[in-house]
Amino acid sequence: MPIDVAAEVIGNRSLSSDYNVLALAAPAIAAAAAPGQFVMVKAAGGCDPLLRRPFSVFEILRDTSGIPTGLSILSKRIGPSTRLIYDAQPRDRVAVLGPLGRPFTVVEPPVDAWMIAGGVGLAPFWTLAEALRARGVQTTLFYGARTGAELFYLDVFRALGVELALTTEDGSAGERGRVVAPLDRRLAARSADAPLMLYACGPEGMLAATARVAKAHHRPCQVSVERVMGCGMGGCYSCVVPMRSGGGVHHVRSCIAGPVLAADQIVWD
C-alpha cells in the first residue's frame, strides 16, 4: 500500500545549473521501497502545478544504525515542477506518495549485472547497485552524459565496488560518444556462456538502442521507462507503453505494470 507524506526537505544539493538531489524525510516510504520503484512528488500546494511528477527513488537515507530516515530524488530542471524541486529549501514540505510501481528483478551470482544509464537515468541505479553488491553480484555501470561535469556520484558507485564505463558526448570524460557504443563492444566480447542481466534507464532513444543491442546479443534487459504520468496508481491511463503480448500489441500502464519492463516486449518507435 502506498504512503502519502508531507515530507520535510532535509537537504537540497545542487549538482549543476540543471541537476539537483533533493533529500526528503519520508522514512516509511524509504523503508518500503525496492530498487526501481518510484514516488509521485508535488513540491507546492494548490493548483499550479496541479499534478504530481514521478521520480525514481535515488538514495535511501539512513541513520548511523542503518535505519531508513528518508530518501532522495535526482531531478533535472525542465519545467515548473522541476524548478520548484530545484529551488526547494530545507524545512519546506513536499508531498511524496510511494513507493509505487514494479521494481527491478535483482539477479544473483553467477549472473553479472550491467547497468546502462543516460543522464538523469542514473536515478534508479544507486539502490539497485546496493542490492546487487549486497548479493555479491559483479556489477558494471555504463554511464553517459553530455559532459564530464554531468557525470555524478561516481565515487558512490566506486565505493560500492561497481566497475565504471563512462562516455560523454563532448569527450571531456571517458569515451567520446554515446553510452551504447561501449556496451555493444563489451557484449560482443563476452562469452555467451557467461550469464548476464542488463538494466537500463535514460532517454527513449538510448533505451531503444540498448534494447536493440541486447536483442542482437541475446541478453535479457530490464528497462525503467519514463512517461508523462498523471497519477502513478493506474487510474488515469496516461503513461502507457505499447507492448507485445498474446500475439498482439497492448497499451500497458507503466505506473503499475512498470516502470521496469522487459525491453524485448516493448514496441520501440
Next chain:
Amino acid sequence: MDLAVAIGSLHLKNPLIAASGCFGYGVEYADAVDLASLGGIVVKGLFLAEREGHPAPRIVETPAGMLNAIGLQGIGVRRFVDEQLPELRARNATVIVNVCGTTLDEYVEVSKILSDAEGVAAIELNISCPNIKEGGIQFGCSLHGTHDVVSAVRKATRLPLIPKLTPNVTDVASFARAAEEAGADAVSLVNTFLAMVIDVETRRPKISNIVGGLSGPAIRPIAVRMVYECRQAVKIPVVGMGGIADARDALEFMIAGATAVQVGTANFVDPFIWPKLLDGMRDYGERHHLTRIADLVGSLDTRKKDHAWTSS
C-alpha cells in the same frame, strides 16, 4: 448529519462518487481507499470489445487543470464482468458502469450484459467523450441522438440510467430535458471541455490526439453554472462534477443543484482525498446545523441582499 442521498432508486451512503476515467476499474485503488466508504465509483468507460486507445502522450498539464485524450482504452464489458466485478462486489463497492458505444445497438448490448451481471448498481451512459470520433459524442451533441440512445437503453435495462452530458454544446439544459423525456433517472455533468495545447518551440500539439478534454479546477465555475442550469430545467436528479478538489467545492455543486458529485482529477493528485472530503462535509453540516445533506441540494439563495435586509 445524514449523508445519504438518492438518485431515483439508487441509494448512495454519501454523495461522493469517483468519476469515470479517473479511478481505473476501482480495484487499482482498493489498497489506498476503502471502496465501500464511497457513495459510488464509476468505472472506466466500457465498449463491447477491448480498445487500446490513443498513443502517448495522452495528457498535458494546463493552468489549474489537465488536458487528456486517452481514447477510451478499456478491457471490454465481458472481461470487466468476469475479471473486475467480482472483486468490486467482494469489497462492497457501489458500482456504476460507464457505458460506451459506437452504435445504438452497442449501447444496448453492453447495457444488457451489465443488467444480467451481479453487482452493478447503475449505468452511466457515455454520450460525451470528446476524444474519439465514433464514441457517443455524435449522440451527445444532438438532441435527437440523445433522446434516441437514452430511449433505446431505457427499454433494455431496469438499472438506474444516468446519461453523462457534454458541456460542448450551446445549451446543456436542453440536453438534460431530452434525457429526462427519454426516461433517464438522472443526468451527470460535465464531461470535459474540448481544448488544445501547443508547444510553440516545435509547433506540435502536446498530446497525440491534437485536441483533448480539459478537466480540473480550471473548469469548475463553468461546470457549477451548467449544473445550476440543468437543475432549473429538469425534475430528475443532477450529478455534478468538474474540478472538485475539496469539500467546499463539492458543497458548491450541491447548493447549485447536484444531488451527488463526482471527483476525478483531484483523485490523481491525492488518492487519499476521499475521507478528507467526507470530513469536510460533516464539519460543514455541523456548523450549519444540517440534519441531512440532501437538504442542501439546490438550496442556492438568489434573493437580493437588499430585500433580505428590508423585508420583515
